[in-house]
């Protein structure tokens with residue numbers, strides 16, 4: 372068993388969520404991720420949404436597993452010298468600063484390529500080249516500008532953002548694929564390259580079925596959308612589809628027993644065509660299996676509200692997990708709405724390492740999501756996130772070869788620690 376990315380050194384300039392998601396994935400696969408942080412404060416998320424005073428937040432700890440932390444002031448002359456040594460030593464540099472920040476530090480692509488022609492230089496920005504390229508972007512902005520928000524929610528309500536962080540974590544995933552692709556390319560070209568991912572592009576990629584629907588609109592109504600059955604005309608852009616399923620198999624979220632008090636007593640139910648007869652039997656409408664108004668997917672499309680109302684009469688008599696158990700016997704695709712509490716307590720997710728309990732020296736044990744990508748020969752170990760600057764000395768000496776005297780001089784220069792005020 373060996374770690375798949377063992378031996379790959381990543382110079383990690385990422386902060387907040389999108390970039391850290393990417394480097395965390397690479398670290399889980401065994402890359403040595405050296406996170407560069409600003410002396411004194413570090414990644415801003417260390418102090419955001421803190422649940423325990425003066426302890427690294429879960430926001431930070433859950434995005435920075437398996438990394439080492441070195442503090443370097445990039446605006447200090449000695450700090451920049453250290454960074455340039457790191458550039459020469461590492462295989463990949465990853466950053467997600469605001470547009471222009473790396474250039475202002477002096478770390479342009481040209482400079483990095485000059486220092487290390489094998490370096491892969493990977494960046495996340497909000498937008499690609501164009502009118503918005505200099506804008507700062509956070510998660511929800513990407514969801515709005517990438518086409519997700521305009522197509523999420525109910526037709527008669529405002530656009531909605533989703534809880535899944537498709538702008539940040541989604542783009543981090545895209546970037547990680549770009550990096551390993553560039554690493555593979557380097558094995559035969561010998562050269563590094565620039566890898567960029569715009570959050571708008573990443574979200575649009577994940578919302579591609581909605582661009583599909585945009586083009587279908589030119590040829591008639593979107594018959595699987597509820598509004599078709601309701602006789603409501605379509606406009607000129609892909610509408611919000613509520614909980615209608617995105618594919619050709621109509622689905623809905625339906626109430627289950629207890630929905631009046633439990634916000635998650637619901638199940639997603641798909642009226643998959645191959646099991647239509649079984650659905651009719653389960654819900655107590657055996658005649659619908661052959662009835663011309665219901666027997667074919669085409670006949671059902673204008674009647675989806677009526678059909679799902681009848682199915683819901685049945686699901687409301689059952690707990691969501693009981694309903695799932697019955698439906699599974701008939702191979703009817705369905706899924707209970709699981710709360711974060713239920714997921715946190717799910718034993719099977721713990722057994723696969725998808726939910727992991729991690730010890731931490733200042734906060735104690737906490738739950739995190741482990742690596743969702745499982746490699747058979749290279750299982751990932753989830754280790755706690757580093758404390759701020761925890762590995763500064765270790766990296767200076769063992770990675771960069773500075774002597775103990777050098778380290779004393781570096782510290783005195785203010786390159787790795789906030790400068791002490793005269794009175795201190």
Ligand code: CAO
Nearest residue numbers: 387388389408409444445467468469475497507508509510
């Ligand atoms: N030492 C000294 N200075 C440092 C430093 C260090 N170790 N690390 C960073 N800095 C400085 C940079 O040099 C830069 O300073 P200047 O602007 O003076 O050149 C500044 O910190 C960089 O910060 P930023 O502008 O990136 O940070 P911000 O908090 O203002 O913006 C964000 C945050 C996320 C909006 C912006 O970074 C961004 O748009 N990133 C790209 C898109 C992205 O990834 N967004 C997702 C974030 S998660 O929702």
